[in-house]
Structure formats: C-alpha cells, structure tokens
Amino acid sequence: MSSRATISSMSTYAILGCGSVGHAVAEELVERGKDVLIVDKDESRVEALRDQDLNAQVANVRDQEVAELIDTRDVVLVMASDVDANEAAVENIRARNDDQFVVARASDPVTSDELTELGADVVINPSSVISDAALRALESGELEYKARQLADVVSGTESGFAIITHDSPDPDSIAAAAALQAVARHLGIDAEILYFGDIGHQENRAFVNLLDIELTPYSDVDIDNYDTIALVDPAKAGAVSIDRDVDIFIDHYELEDESLTAEFADVRPSVSATSTILTKYIQEFDLSVSQTVATALLYGIRAETLDFRRDTTPADLTAAAYLYPFADHDTLEQVESPNMSPETLDVLAEAIASREVQGSHLVSNAGFISDRDALSQAASQLLNLEGITTTAVFGIVDDTIYLDAQSKDIRLNIGRVLADAFVDIGDSAGHSTQASAEIPLGIFTGIETTEENRETLLDLTEEAVTRKLFDAMGVESESANNGN
Numbered sequence: 001m002s003s004r005a006t007i008s009s010m011s012t013y014a015i016l017g018c019g020s021v022g023h024a025v026a027e028e029l030v031e032r033g034k035d036v037l038i039v040d041k042d043e044s045r046v047e048a049l050r051d052q053d054l055n056a057q058v059a060n061v062r063d064q065e066v067a068e069l070i071d072t073r074d075v076v077l078v079m080a081s082d083v084d085a086n087e088a089a090v091e092n093i094r095a096r097n098d099d100q101f102v103v104a105r106a107s108d109p110v111t112s113d114e115l116t117e118l119g120a121d122v123v124i125n126p127s128s129v130i131s132d133a134a135l136r137a138l139e140s141g142e143l144e145y146k147a148r149q150l151a152d153v154v155s156g157t158e159s160g161f162a163i164i165t166h167d168s169p170d171p172d173s174i175a176a177a178a179a180l181q182a183v184a185r186h187l188g189i190d191a192e193i194l195y196f197g198d199i200g201h202q203e204n205r206a207f208v209n210l211l212d213i214e215l216t217p218y219s220d221v222d223i224d225n226y227d228t229i230a231l232v233d234p235a236k237a238g239a240v241s242i243d244r245d246v247d248i249f250i251d252h253y254e255l256e257d258e259s260l261t262a263e264f265a266d267v268r269p270s271v272s273a274t275s276t277i278l279t280k281y282i283q284e285f286d287l288s289v290s291q292t293v294a295t296a297l298l299y300g301i302r303a304e305t306l307d308f309r310r311d312t313t314p315a316d317l318t319a320a321a322y323l324y325p326f327a328d329h330d331t332l333e334q335v336e337s338p339n340m341s342p343e344t345l346d347v348l349a350e351a352i353a354s355r356e357v358q359g360s361h362l363v364s365n366a367g368f369i370s371d372r373d374a375l376s377q378a379a380s381q382l383l384n385l386e387g388i389t390t391t392a393v394f395g396i397v398d399d400t401i402y403l404d405a406q407s408k409d410i411r412l413n414i415g416r417v418l419a420d421a422f423v424d425i426g427d428s429a430g431h432s433t434q435a436s437a438e439i440p441l442g443i444f445t446g447i448e449t450t451e452e453n454r455e456t457l458l459d460l461t462e463e464a465v466t467r468k469l470f471d472a473m474g475v476e477s478e479s480a481n482n483g484n
Contacts, residue, residue, distance in 0.1 A: 013037070014070035016061040016089050017080025018045060021105065021126055025077060026054065037073060039066055062088035067096045078104040078120070083111045087118055094119035146266055147284040153228065153247055153264045154187050160226035161191040164218065164242065166234040168197035168373065171207050172273050173233035175293075175300030176250065178213050179278035180232055182293045186285055192226075194218045204373070207299060207335045211292050218242075231262075233274035235429075250277055271315045275300030279319035294326035299335060310433050347374035348381055351393045355382065356466060358475040360409065362388050363466045366395035367458070375404040376436070383408065390414065392469050396458060401426075401439040401465065408433065412473065421472035439465070 013029055015022050018040040026049075029036050038056040040046050049056035059066050061078065062085040070076055076093060078086045086104050093102055104120035106112040112123045154161065163180050165173040177193045184191040196218050199205055208215060223229070223244050230248035235255045249255070249262040252274050268277055275297045282289050282297075289297075301320050305312045308320070351364040362382055366375060375393045382391040383406050390412060394403035407414040415435040418428040426439030441457050 011074040012072070014039065014073040014076045016040075016066065016070070016076065016078045017082075017085070017105075018049065018056070019079065019081045021081075022077070022079035023049075025079060030054065037070060039069065061085050062092075064092050064095075067092040070100075071097055073100065075101045075103070078102065080105065083107045083115075087111070087114060090115055090118045090120050143280055143284050146264075147281060149264050150183070150248070150266075150281065151187055151285075154184050154189050157184075157189045157228040161189050161228040161230070162221070162223065162226040163191050163193045163230045163232060164234070165193065165195045165215075165232060167195075169195050169199065169215075169233075170204060171296070171303040172275050172300040174204070174208065174213060174215070175296035176232040176274040176278045178211075178296045179275070179282055179293055180230060180248075180250070182287060182290065183278075183281055183285055186287050189228075191230075192216055192221070194221060198371075198373070203303075203335060207296075210331050210334055211296055213292070213296065232278075250274060252277060271313050272311045273301045273304035273316055273319075275304065276313075276316045276319040279323060280315075283322065289323070289326050291326060291328050294323045295328045295331055298323040298327045299332055306433065310431060341371070341374075343369075343371045344374040344377050347371070347393075347395065348378045351378040351382060357388070358470055358473075360387055360389040361470065361473050361475055362391045363469050364391070364393045365458075365462050365466070366393055369395040369397060369402075372397050372402045375402060376406075376434075379404045379406045390473065394465055396441060399441045401437075401441055401461065403437040403439070403465070404434075405430075405436070405469075406434045417469075417472045421468045 012035045014037045015026050016039045018026060018038050022038070022040075026036055026038055036055060038046075038049055038054055039059050039061055040049075040056065041058065041060040043058050046056045046058045057069070059069065061080050066089065070093075078089045078093075080086050080089070083106060086106075090102060090104050093100060098119075102120045103122045103124060104115045106115055106123050106125045107127075108125065112125055115123045161184055163177045163184075165177050169177075174193075181191045181193060193213070193215050194217070195215050199208055199215070207213075223242060228247045229242065229244050230250070231246050232250050233252070234249075235251045235253035246260060246262045247264065249260070249265040249267070251267050252269060252271050254267060254269055266277060271277060279297050279301075282293070298320055301316055301323075302308065305316055308317065347366045347369055350366045354366070355362050355364040362385070364378070364382065366378060369375070372395065375395055379391045379393045382388065382393065389409040390405070390407040392403060392405035394401055396402075403418070405414045405418055413432040415428070415430040415432055418430065418435045418437045422428055422437050422439055426437050428435060428437040430436055441461065
C-alpha cells in the first residue's frame with residue numbers, strides 16, 4: 001500500500017536573526033497562525049522568545065549547521081543586523097537547498113547586489129523600506145491637504161463655476177473636467193464645462209457623444225457670470241487665453257507661462273495624465289463614481305498613455321485599476337473604433353499621395369483642410385506603413401500651418417524634434433511619441449497671407465517645412481538634395 005502525503009496550503013517559516021526587524025516579522029507571522037522557527041545566537045534573547053511561547057533555538061546563523069536545521073522550512077528570512085552573517089547564511093542555504101524561498105536583509109545597494117548573487121530571492125534594505133513608507137505617508141497626507149484646499153475653493157463659489165479645458169480638447173482634458181464637475185457636485189456646487197476651438201477628432205467626438213458629456217463653447221458664455229474659474233490640462237496645448245484670474249489649475253505638465261497664478265494649483269509631472277490626478281481626488285473625496293465619469297477617466301488615462309505604452313507611471317496604473325470595474329467597456333470599444341469621416345478620408349488620401357520618405361521617416365503635405373484633427377488620424381494611419389517609424393503630416397487652415405507628428409522610434413523624441421525644427425517661428429507641444437505644431441503660413445516668405453496668394457505661399461512653404469522636419473530628424477530631404 002503506497003504512502004500518502006498530507007496536503008497543506010500552509011508554508012513553514014524560519015527566521016535567522018531576531019533583532020528588532022526579525023522580532024517584528026516573527027510576531028506578525030505567528031499572529032497570522034504561521035509555523036515559525038526562530039534562530040538567534042543570543043541566548044538571553046532566545047530565552048525571552050521562549051517565554052513568549054515562540055519556537056526559538058540558539059545558534060549562530062553563519063554556521064553551516066543552521067542550514068541543515070532549517071532545511072525542511074519552505075521560507076527562510078535572513079534578518080540579522082550583521083550583513084556578513086546574512087551572506088554566509090544565504091550561501092550555506094543555497095549549498096544545500098535550491099528550492100527554499102529566501103528573503104535576506106541588506107544594509108545598502110552593494111550588499112543587496114551581493115545577497116542577490118548568492119541566491120537570495122528577495123532582498124530587503126530596511127532604510128529603503130522606511131523611506132518608501134515615509135514617502136507613501138507623505139503623499140497620502142499631501143493629497144488629503146490638497147483635497148481640503150480644493151474643497152474650500154470650490155465651496156466658495158457663489159454665482160457660477162466654470163471648468164475650462166484646453167484648446168480643441170482631447171479625452172484627458174475632457175475627462176478631467178467631467179471628474180472635477182463631479183467633485184463640485186459632491187460639494188453642492190453646479191459647474192459648467194467650457195472649451196475653446198473644435199472637437200474635431202472622430203474619437204473625441206465619439207467620446208463626448210457616447211458618454212453624453214455636456215460641453216459649452218467658451219464663445220457662447222459671458223465669463224464674468226462665473227466667480228470661480230478652473231483650468232484643467234491646459235499646458236500641453238499652450239496657455240489658454242481668458243480675461244479673468246484663475247482660481248483652480250490642475251495639470252500633469254508644468255505651464256511655461258510663469259505669470260499665471262491660482263488660489264489652488266496641483267501640477268504633477270510625475271504622472272502621465274490629468275485624469276490620473278482627478279481619479280485620486282475622486283478616491284480622496286470618497287465619491288461613488290458614476291459609470292460615465294469612470295469610463296471617461298479610464299479612457300483619458302489610456303489615450304494619454306497610448307494604452308499604457310507611453311510614459312506610464314505606477315500612479316496611472318493604480319488609477320486605471322481603480323476605475324476599471326466601474327467603467328462601461330462596451331462604450332469604450334465604440335469610442336476606440338469610430339467610423340472615418342469623409343474629411344478624414346480626403347486628408348489621408350492627400351497625405352498618402354504627397355508623402356516623402358527618407359529612411360524610416362515620412363513627411364506629407366495634406367494641403368488646405370477644414371478639420372485639423374484629421375492630421376493626427378492621418379499621421380497615425382501612415383505610421384502603419386511597412387518600414388515607417390516616424391510620420392509628420394501638415395495642412396493649412398486659414399493662414400496657419402498645422403502639423404501632427406507621431407513616432408514609434410525609441411531613439412527619437414518627436415516632441416523635441418518639432419521644438420528644434422520650429423523654434424522661434426511656431427508653437428509646438430507634445431510627448432516623445434506624439435506632438436503637434438502651429439506655424440503662421442507666411443513665416444518662411446515674409447509675405448502677408450491673403451486669399452489670392454495662399455496657393456503660392458503653400459508652394460513656397462511646403463519645401464521649407466519638409467526640409468526643416470527632415471533636418472531635425474537627422475536626415476536630408478529629397479527636395480533639399482534636388483536643390484543642390
């Protein structure tokens with residue numbers, strides 16, 4: 001008759017070295033009902049542990065016999081304050097047993113590396129653990145303090161609260177505004193979301209329509225009717241020009257305009273989306289987040305981080321994880337797969353026909369357009385062409401050249417490329433993988449833009465824009481070569 005082993009899900013533990021750290025760990029494990037063996041060279045300490053009904057034995061943790069003593073234990077925590085003794089213990093354990101899970105205590109990054117090389121599965125540096133805990137406590141306390149400040153400013157509203165997004169707002173800006181509106185409502189204040197420009201990008205229009213987010217053009221209201229003004233996520237698109245002081249400013253970018261002041265400001269370059277910041281406030285105020293706001297914030301984070309593929313931080317991930325159960329994922333799928341408008345199709349067709357490629361870089365002129373947001377969609381579509389890692393598509397609206405560029409080349413920061421290409425002659429903004437620029441149409445010729453000379457100006461500026469882009473990317477354009 002074959003023998004049968006007892007089935008148990010409970011691991012057994014050994015703690016080598018029972019100073020203050022080891023003792024704290026031992027007490028916590030025993031409190032959880034775990035089987036713990038403690039080994040320490042100090043006889044009086046072992047005796048005191050036994051008096052507490054703890055299983056403790058006297059031995060020097062650096063001795064080879066200790067590895068034999070704990071050989072049947074599943075998890076070994078090497079917690080002595082003497083790091084040399086810890087290294088000897090880890091070496092002895094690994095000489096006998098490769099299966100035990102070993103956690104070892106280090107004193108600095110050097111001993112941490114040494115313990116890892118000796119075979120420790122996890123290495124703990126108490127000073128780092130303490131500093132991390134202190135920083136988490138500081139972050140939590142700072143958020144609580146900021147939430148109180150925000151509540152005071154919002155609650156002080158008497159005649160009206162306006163939340164203003166950036167020009168031609170994207171999902172992150174719209175979602176952050178919707179979340180701040182929910183916070184205001186929680187505090188008993190009605191707020192209106194205002195925007196400049198157009199909501200032209202198809203995904204952005206689908207986002208607003210499907211979630212039924214009410215946005216009002218800034219030009220349709222009298223800003224003097226509001227005594228509280230909030231700007232959310234404005235820095236990426238450049239400073240928003242309003243004829244009023246700002247009371248609330250929230251963004252994940254530093255604002256270049258240092259003259260702007262606000263009674264309440266929360267700027268966090270350490271996160272990648274303003275939606276992440278507002279999610280933290282939703283949690284801090286303990287709001288029952290609505291499906292609409294949760295869906296908007298989740299999409300705002302995903303859009304800003306390219307579905308967590310661009311500059312994503314732990315804070316972005318934890319915010320997304322919090323929002324995920326509350327979001328409407330069917331709506332998200334519809335937002336991410338909108339139909340292509342005829343205008344976008346025309347821009348894409350023109351961009352394909354006029355493309356110039358150097359190496360893996362593509363630059364294209366879409367000509368005169370009516371929907372500037374179609375440029376980003378064209379740049380995104382062209383990025384799917386075989387062998388292409390960077391795209392830039394520009395077009396003309398009225399007397400301005402609008403340009404959108406995207407890149408999946410990790411060696412290239414496309415935001416920096418546009419800044420270098422058009423420094424002092426245009427405005428640019430963006431990330432390492434996506435950026436945009438605006439340039440006056442007549443800047444390259446010094447000729448004033450009129451209806452009659454727009455075509456001529458386009459012909460004159462097309463080569464200059466293309467050459468500047470390729471130069472900033474580090475390649476020469478064919479048009480530049482042909483001119484030599």
